[in-house]
Amino acid sequence: MRIALLTEGTHSYPQRAAVGREPGWCDRLAEGLPEHEFERFVLLAGASSATDRPDPGIRTLALRGPRPAGRGPGAVRRRHYARAYEQLVQALVLPREHEAFAVGLHRLAALAREDGALPAFLASSHAHAVLERVWRSPGADTAAGQPLVRDVLVAGDLLEQCLRPLAADWYGDGPGGLAGVDLCHVVGGGPAALPALVAKERFGMPFVLTEHGLHLREQYLGYRQAPYRWPVRALLLSFFRLLTAETYRQAALLTPGSGYDREWQLRCGARPERIRVVYQGLPAVARPAAGAEPDQPTLVWAGRLEPAADPESMLHAFARIRAELPGARLRMHGPEGLPGYREHCAAVARRLGVSEQVEFSAEPRLLAEVWAGSTVAVFSARSLPQPRPLADAMLSGRALVATDVGVAREVVGPTGLLVPPCDPPALAVACLALLGDEERRARLGLAGRLRAQERFAVEPVVASFREIYLELVSQWPAFPAAERRAGALPRPFTRPAEYWVAGDTPSPTAAQTGAGSAEAMAQAS
Incomplete structure (x- = not known):
């Protein structure tokens, strides 16, 4: 297909x-x-x-x-565009009109299909006038502030960019x-x-x-x-x-x-x-596990240097770890999420007296090299919405400590240690527990690698979508409204089987209700 x-x-x-x-x-x-x-x-x-x-x-x-080239609509067509755009804007700013969003969207798409003038209209003064009038109407949601003229111009340009796909020649x-x-x-x-x-x-x-x-x-x-x-x-x-x-x-x-x-x-x-959960397949599942651990006990933290990743909690936890294990070191890999935040973290390390044992470095080309230099991988973020960073660390075969937020419990499961977010003492205890127990590190690292390989292999993802595609095409057949082109060769799976039954081609409406296909098959039999 x-x-x-x-x-x-x-x-x-x-x-x-x-x-x-x-x-x-x-x-x-x-x-x-x-x-x-x-x-x-x-x-x-x-x-x-x-x-x-x-x-x-x-x-x-x-x-x-710049918006796509093209002329704007004429006077009559402009009124049609204005009514459809007004309906869409009303859905955006008037809570009682939210249900009309899809109607306005498809009316604009239908008009754009006929003359391709949607981008030019959305960039015109007529569209800005519609946006300003509806946006300033009583009951409009303006986030506790009346829109200024510059707001209308900026929002009009942004909406034009968002709606460009409606006018695509696709x-x-x-x-x-x-x-x-x-x-x-x-x-x-x-x-x-x-x-x-x-x-x-x-x-x-x-x-x-x-x-x-x-x-x-x-x-x-x-x-x-x-x-x-x-x-x-x-x-x-x-x-x-x-x-x-x-x-x-x-x-x-x-x-x-x-x-x-x-x-x-x-x-x-x-x-x-x-809804059907399909984990993101990672080619990294085929890479070998990291080699021998470094000679010194080393914690590796990877992420963007910004408050959401909470590197400060890691630094405070490391100060406690150093008090118990003086030979420990901390490597923090990642780009700056906010300007000057790396220097702020360095200042925190100096204030805690651990600056000599903490190394800051930019994000490397391959994260596998980061985890290879670690004894324990650590994530101290306040939010972990993406499974990939955790899975990548687990595939290295290193034991892992992470905050119990977002996808951490789902991805790590029983193969790592989870601690509450923004809790440096708990983070320090978990890290010390792994740094002091080589057998436990090896056991959890192997279990985490096997778990990540099972959940994030590419083959199950491909198999899932092979099944999904066939299932949906069989349940939701699409019947084009246009007649079959003369001389066109049939393509396997391009149309569902009942499309090729002798007789009249079912209409889209009939196909969706199932009546058309049943009728055609009955006539054929």
């Missing part, structure tokens, strides 16, 4: 082509399922770099930078069009889900959503430090919140990367019967 992979990224070429990079998740999936044909659609969220080599097999759309039935695929697979969520929502509305095509880090959660964290006033932040977060809810509602299946993400999806309105 043909599957459309919809992603948001910074490269218009497969990651396997980048020097020094391991294959990306989408690349590993496509390589593991050679029996299917994958079409790649990428929303470019960042500026292209000098090494960005366009791939002819990948269709791209830039979300940032929805045709020709080669490389979404109408010619059997299934959409959205990886990451957010704006990447917009083409899948349009394809489902137009063609009745099902889609799968895979999240290895919840897009909505990342937006909430990112907008805490965004350079916008609160009204703009509130408006954009409302857009992402409603888009996430609509995506969860329309997806045939959600495949979060952890049970922790599954709980977040449930809180955002996802239906439990449509």
Whole structure:
């Protein structure tokens, strides 16, 4: 079958082509399922770099930078655009209108499909006037502050960028069009889900959503430090919140990367019967375990130097460890999450009297080299939403100490020591317990490596999606509204079996209700 992979990224070429990079998740999936044909659609969220080599097999759309070229709508069409845009903005800022979000979204998509003037309209003064009028209406949610004119201009530009996928030339039935695929697979969520929502509305095509880090959660964290006033932040977060809810509602299946993400999806309105946890496969499961431990007892901490990772708790715990074990050393690897935070941590180490035994270094190219130089791996973060850092440390075969937050309990289980967050005494006790017991370190390290290999191998992920694709195509057949093109050769699995039954081609509506396919098969028999 043909599957459309919809992603948001910074490269218009497969990651396997980048020097020094391991294959990306989408690349590993496509390589593991050679029996299917994958079409790649990428929303470019960042500026292209000098090494960005366009791939002819990948269709791209830039979300940032200048808007796509094109003329604005005429006077009559502009009124249609204005009404649809007003409905969308009302859904964003008026709590009682949230249910109209999907209607406004699809009305804009239908208008854009007819004349392609959506980007030009959203950048026009007419769209800004609609946004300002609705945003300042009584009862609008403005995050305790009336939007200024500059807020309207900034928010209008940001909404235009978010809505660009609605006007993409991806929805045709020709080669490389979404109408010619059997299934959409959205990886990451957010704006990447917009083409899948349009394809489902137009063609009745099902889609799968895979999240290895919840897009909505990342937006909430990112907008805490965004350079916008609160009204703009509130408006954009409302857009992402409603888009996430609509995506969860329309997806045939959600495949979060952890049970922790599954709980977040449930809180955002996802239906439990449509969720299936599929752990992110890691190529690192095939690498050998780290070799002999260093001569000196060494704790290795890896992460971004920022308050969320809580390196200060690690430093305070290490001061207690040094009092019990004077020969211990601490290595802290990672980039600065905040300017000047590395120097702040160095000042804390000097104040605690352990600066000579603490080494700060930038994040290395390969984390395997970090864990190889450790006796015990330590995570002191206040939040651990991603399984990958923990799994990578476990694959090294080193014993692990982590704070009991996020995915830690789910990933580590009984193969490591979990302590409460922001508790340096408990962290110190756990580290000392492992540093003083070589047999226990070896036993927990081996158990953690086996657990990570079992949960994060690539093969089970590929097998899971092979089953998911076949299951969804069999339950959610897509029937195109267009007639079969003359001279076109049939492609296996490109259409469900009942499409090829002699007689009239079922309509999309009939196919979704099941009545059309039953009728056609009855006539054939």
